[in-house]
Amino acid sequence: MKTTGNTGNSASSTGGMKRRSFFRILGGGIVLFFAPWDALDLMALPAEQRRSLTKDYNAFLHIAEDGTVSCFTGKIEMGQGVITSLAQMMADELNVPLEKVKMVMGDTELCPYDAGTWGSLTTRAFGPAMLAAAAEAKAVLVQMASEKLGVEPGRLEVNNGVVSETGNPSEGVSYGELAKGKKMEKYMDIKPPVEDYRKYSLIGKPLKHVDAYDKVTGRAKYTGDLRLPGMLHARIFRPPSHGAKLVSADISGAEAVAGVKVLREGDFIAVVSENRDLADLAVVRINAEYTFDELKVNDSTLFDYINRGEYRANEVASAGDISAAPQLCDRLYENEYHDPYLAHCSVETHTALARWEGDKVTVWASTQSPFGLQDSLVREFGTTNEKARVITPFLGGGFGGKAASQQGVEAARLARMTGRPVMLAWTREEEFMYDTFHPASVIKVKSGTDKDGKIVMWDYNIYLAGTRGSEATYDIPNVRITNYREDRTKYPVHPFGTGPWRAPNNNTNTFARETQVDIMAAAAGIDPLEFRLRNLKDERMIGVLKAVAERFGYNSWEKSPGRGIGIACGADAGTWVAEIAEVEVNRVTGEVKVIRIACAQDMGLCVNPQGALLQMEGCLTMALGYTLTEEVRFDGGVVRDRNFDSYKIPRFSWLPKLECVIMDRMDQPPQGGGEPAIIAVGAVVGNAIFNATGARLFRVPFTPERVLEAVRQSGSPDHQPAGVSGSPSVNSQSEGPMVSRSEGQVKMKTKKRPKRQGRRTK
């Protein structure tokens, strides 16, 4: 503890504003401050994205006179359930009833800095530090109780928020009583986090959403539900495509609509009205002319376009000697995997409400990064952190798409132009147009096995996807992993914004790796589970594979016509995951129905098994979209998908039977839970389609057309196995099967020509 009492001068210089606002907003009580969460920030973001933090203390806990414990965090709640699991951790460490804990989330004025809610970091990075802080806070409260009761701290214990002498619970003092009539600040440093979580009683127990009642009654407030006196609704006039430049605009049609005001600053044109309907009506009456300067690429030419590009390459991992490795191989495999652009499709569109009071702006926004939006406001309006406040109500979904918060700056700009509070809720069309899509990408893999079915070579090349989930995963002696990134000065690829999409990059990398591994297993005539186990050393990966096989009943599964099963595994956000899926493929229509998915997950300590289970189910269900239907159709800068009529996301009728297993790891630190289960679904369904039909798919989503084409090619009698040594060819379309087989074994007619393969390696 640094200082006690009411002075706390260490906080008065840079954070004084923040501190003063506390008692104004919260009334009396005890506020506990901690030094910046540097450990958290280091984990959350690469250095160039980290902003310099004030070296000040941040409020972390407030104990109110009624005993309510408010916990301040820059994290936000978007459906992933941390409002429940964080409260659960706080309640456990402080020994207070769960209902006494109130989470105050995503308010830049009240909460400690946080880079953003993504990467499944809330529980694994924030959680342990939060627990450590809570332990310190409890020690302070016990010390205060000790002084009040005249009993040594060592003889005191806390039950349900009441501090009392052990064995004498009737004469205790509650946290609320300690806070009564006080305006007290306490400054502390965080001690290292606890390492064994078995001492907790509430942590590890399944709890339902604490926000459920508000959400089933319509009481829960999302940004668009807020109302301020004098508030206007805005619509921004948007260009028809990325790359379109406004030449002239005729706004007279919009101005003729009664009750509407048209605003213009250069190319920025918007309409505002007290009625949202009128703003909608007016904005379509603006006519404009544009010039167009767009990339010549569309969704049909995309992968050829990517393959013609020039990229910045860097080797991210290597082991052994990749150039000599082909000589060790009995068989070589060379394949290319394609992954398209994906939209986030949160049901809540990007929304913001902005208000200026003098030179201070407050923005309520649906954002995964309130402090990131605050930085944007500071840049845009040349102001300071103290004069730009962002508040985050409930989010109606994020999935990475709300890491970008352009709408917050737009609302603030409109509020400044009108001098009134402005609500801006993007339309679905704007949501598609200005989404930061999951980037399209190509993965090229050359791999090889020896005669015992051991993978001995892994040359893995990532174009545009990024490296998350690109680890070799298996125990392979010769590895090279190369990351090729867009160089916009030489060869721009993306005609629109791209960004993180639930488990960013890992869906792509796991699809490529686990399909490639499955191809090798099939060619070697080894059961795909056995092949994986034989090539793995990672005990926790082996553990989830065995667990999922048991849950699914892998060994007793019996094949029936049109049905097939597939297996895949991977790691994301520190969590190990393995899945088995059963599919039914209609050979006439090409339609794929996923019947069952079993999933086993080792996420270390699972704080709230109920919430974690929901996240697993959510991942598996959402993943059916990228696996079966989702890809953004576009032509240059024109995004052709603009609503849910053409962009198909999962529906109730798609739902497979879901069987989830969470490994019991109370002795291990908690890992991520919001994303891992999504990563393996593309691979596991693709591998199951292969098992059902003998057809390999190298491109997600597995649309009926692509399935039919792959089935047709795999069934053609004169088809030569490709991608296997002896007939090494890179199929640039990646649509056809690389290995053809009927059920069971692949007959290898081809000769080994490893040297030729070696020369092919650039």
Add this chain to the structure above:
Amino acid sequence: MMDETIRFKLNDHDTELVIDPNQILLWVLRNHFGLTGTKFGCGIGFCGACTVLIDNEPVRSCMIPVSDIQGKSVVTIEGLEKDGKLHPVQQAFIDHDAIQCGFCTPGMIMTATGFLAKNPSPTHAEIVSGLEENLCRCGAHKRIIEAVEDAAATIRGGNGK
């Protein structure tokens, strides 16, 4: 457009409104009556987040002008709770934790309430097809189906609740 007087029942209360009859019901509910439980999701009836009951039929409020409710009864998510007791569908959503971000939840509950009123003994397949046109991005589908099955049992009186 001349304003008109629209008389209707809103969550069981007789209501009268003088308004441009072309205004969209969704925005009238949200902005005029502050009933923000009814959500805007796509604006053209594809997602179902704006679903309300009109004379007990689930309807996409983003698609209809307020003039359409003349003389009718409109129920929103705020009107389901009776005498401090949640509607069985609401309660089942809590019991089954059929919620993630919660944004599609009101529309899901209104859609389910509407079809259970007509068919309190739906098969699993009927529940799936009844909810099919409502979108959830978080992937709470499994729990939502279980919640609606449970709510149906409660409504039939066979659930001991």
